Amino acid sequence: MSKIKVENLYKIFGTVPRKAMKMLQAGATKDEIMEKTKHGVGVNNASFSVEEGEIVVVMGLSGSGKSTLVRCINRLIQPTSGNVWIDGQNIMQLDRNELRDLRLNKLGMVFQNFALFPHRTVVQNTEYGLEISGMDAAVRREKAMEALSLVGLEGWEESYPSQLSGGMQQRVGLARALALDPDILLMDEAFSALDPLIRRDMQDELINLQEKMQKTILFISHDLDEALKIGDRIVLMKDGAIVQIGTPEDILTNPADEYVARFVETADITQVLTAETVMKKSEAVANLKTDGPRAALRKMKTNAISCLITLNTAHQVVGVVTAEDCRDLVAKGERDLNTILVKDPVTVLPDTPAAELIQLIYDLPYPLAVVDENNKLKGVIVRGRLLAALAERGNIDADS
Amino acid sequence: MQIPRLPLGEGIEFIIDFLVDHCAFATKALSAFLEHGLDLLEDGMLAIPPIVFIIIVALLAWRLSRKKSIGLFALLGLLLILNIGLWKATVSTIALVLIATLIAIAIGVPLGIGAAMSKHLHKIIMPTLDVMQTMPAFVYLIPAIPFFGLGKIAAIFSTVIFAMPPAIRLTCLGIKQVPPELVECAEAFGSTRSQRLFKLELPLAMPTIMAGVNQTVMLALSMVVIASMIGAKGLGGEVWKAIQRLQMGNGFEAGIGIVIVAMILDRVLQKVGAKKRS
Numbered sequence A: 001m002s003k004i005k006v007e008n009l010y011k012i013f014g015t016v017p018r019k020a021m022k023m024l025q026a027g028a029t030k031d032e033i034m035e036k037t038k039h040g041v042g043v044n045n046a047s048f049s050v051e052e053g054e055i056v057v058v059m060g061l062s063g064s065g066k067s068t069l070v071r072c073i074n075r076l077i078q079p080t081s082g083n084v085w086i087d088g089q090n091i092m093q094l095d096r097n098e099l100r101d102l103r104l105n106k107l108g109m110v111f112q113n114f115a116l117f118p119h120r121t122v123v124q125n126t127e128y129g130l131e132i133s134g135m136d137a138a139v140r141r142e143k144a145m146e147a148l149s150l151v152g153l154e155g156w157e158e159s160y161p162s163q164l165s166g167g168m169q170q171r172v173g174l175a176r177a178l179a180l181d182p183d184i185l186l187m188d189e190a191f192s193a194l195d196p197l198i199r200r201d202m203q204d205e206l207i208n209l210q211e212k213m214q215k216t217i218l219f220i221s222h223d224l225d226e227a228l229k230i231g232d233r234i235v236l237m238k239d240g241a242i243v244q245i246g247t248p249e250d251i252l253t254n255p256a257d258e259y260v261a262r263f264v265e266t267a268d269i270t271q272v273l274t275a276e277t278v279m280k281k282s283e284a285v286a287n288l289k290t291d292g293p294r295a296a297l298r299k300m301k302t303n304a305i306s307c308l309i310t311l312n313t314a315h316q317v318v319g320v321v322t323a324e325d326c327r328d329l330v331a332k333g334e335r336d337l338n339t340i341l342v343k344d345p346v347t348v349l350p351d352t353p354a355a356e357l358i359q360l361i362y363d364l365p366y367p368l369a370v371v372d373e374n375n376k377l378k379g380v381i382v383r384g385r386l387l388a389a390l391a392e393r394g395n396i397d398a399d400s
Numbered sequence B: 001m002q003i004p005r006l007p008l009g010e011g012i013e014f015i016i017d018f019l020v021d022h023c024a025f026a027t028k029a030l031s032a033f034l035e036h037g038l039d040l041l042e043d044g045m046l047a048i049p050p051i052v053f054i055i056i057v058a059l060l061a062w063r064l065s066r067k068k069s070i071g072l073f074a075l076l077g078l079l080l081i082l083n084i085g086l087w088k089a090t091v092s093t094i095a096l097v098l099i100a101t102l103i104a105i106a107i108g109v110p111l112g113i114g115a116a117m118s119k120h121l122h123k124i125i126m127p128t129l130d131v132m133q134t135m136p137a138f139v140y141l142i143p144a145i146p147f148f149g150l151g152k153i154a155a156i157f158s159t160v161i162f163a164m165p166p167a168i169r170l171t172c173l174g175i176k177q178v179p180p181e182l183v184e185c186a187e188a189f190g191s192t193r194s195q196r197l198f199k200l201e202l203p204l205a206m207p208t209i210m211a212g213v214n215q216t217v218m219l220a221l222s223m224v225v226i227a228s229m230i231g232a233k234g235l236g237g238e239v240w241k242a243i244q245r246l247q248m249g250n251g252f253e254a255g256i257g258i259v260i261v262a263m264i265l266d267r268v269l270q271k272v273g274a275k276k277r278s
């Protein structure tokens, strides 16, 4: 069962949405409908789902309906038609009290402009949800303090929001949502109002927190880099409609249409591609136990390369042998590769971003091994292949 | 063809007469009760030696406003009043204004909250306020008499009517001015309507509400002269007496007394309102 499921969701702004609905379903555009009926299209037939523990980023230009969509999920905005399920419960059928319970217990929300209450201190802001749920003052204070320490704000409890920087204010916003320990976090452009550097910190921190918390997060953003960085999947919106849903990889490699492609062009590809996506999965390797120098040389010859990554019997990377050393060994009439093994080769984990790979591979005389945590070989990256992968997306600046 | 004169005045008179016939016994009883309370308050205040009273007020003004100058002004102003023999009249005026303002706030603030929360109520209250504020204050005196009899309570009644509109308006305004994203946030966290009101809207509206209270007090003070025509004594009564006897000096003395009381109240209330904001 999906944690959140949205099905054929529509939101038309205006007093009599029926006519606008008909036009929309007949294929009229948002602008035409605005011109003819003075009704605004917020969301146009959106369907998608979010699985438990997943971060889904809803992405689109300003005005594409992201905020409206996320507000339909906790019904801050009443959808015109369609259904939203949370944990299998159709929230369109909830009455006011049930809706309040749902918001209080399951849906934490973080806002673009923080929306902190200026008359309350940091800790009073953080405990707001707990307070209105009727929790005992001492208990809720303790929980609020926990949430504040989670976001690194110990010592600021008694300050007022106006005394904090933007980044810190949003940490309070995040703590306020986390204090209730909701299953789901709705984050509407939570980091968009922050400076780029602070913003990157917050993104990293969210990813770290998510590793510990395993919440289900619906994150709204108008920034593709942000979406690619934190999203397990991305939902791309345009004029209220969803134009593509997919993993960051999908979006980058198979943009569904011109609109998505234009977005993708602006993304910083070196942050997005990882070792895993540019590595060669099957590459010739030398086997320390069974291969001798002649076997190694033959493999190099057939693959037109000048060195081989060498593995032990457990398939772990132990080093590299070069063609030159192999020939020497043959000339000496010996056959133990161990004597010529270049030990402690440079290896990377599969999720290393391409930006780091470029640095590494630049002055490496042999291929880069991609290994898992147990040092087992997953693939090999050669310089030419990496550059080609980057160039393919039209965004390579070889020495960046 | 001649359009016959519409019996507007007669209609209103009929309604008021009707109300007087059926309600006056209750309002008269209320009047007697309130009058008793007011007398007690006044006697109580007069029982305190004026010097002690003045020092207490001056200290209070200083503490509340956190400004020495305001405390000093209260001290000197009230001493002047005492010196020119207007102490009793001033105490009587303060008691009347105090009671009238408290009633006006007790009714006005909830009405303002209601107007902010309900569109329907807003539609009824706002035009009524327009009428209340443009109607010449003297007119309120007329129905006050049959309901409450000549005297202080009729004066309080007309003062309340006259002074209440800013309390309603500014309370409503203060609540409506709460930033929509904060309201949205309160909603997103699952607040009930009253939680939203008491935990977010009222605290944020407080400076605006205090400005309304301030205006209500000032209007109540400005009504004391008019109200003295139907038997409220106090500083207004002194002015009214001076007008009738053409005693310029006495008139100005009483007028200055009103100004002093008004300025003390205004400065203190302004500072109290501003303090809440920070």
Ligand SMILES: Nc1ncnc2c1ncn2[C@@H]1O[C@H](COP(=O)(O)OP(=O)(O)O)[C@@H](O)[C@H]1O
Pocket (backbone or CB within 6 Å): A013, A014, A040, A041, A042, A060, A061, A062, A063, A064, A065, A066, A067, A068, A069
């Ligand atoms: N309360 C509203 N009344 C009328 N139109 C609205 C309202 N809220 C949003 N819209 C319209 O709906 C569209 C989507 O807005 P929004 O969801 O805020 O976009 P985004 O968050 O992607 O920038 C816009 O065209 C906007 O003008």
Ligand SMILES: [Mg+2]
Pocket (backbone or CB within 6 Å): A066, A067, A068, A189
């Ligand atoms: Mg938005």
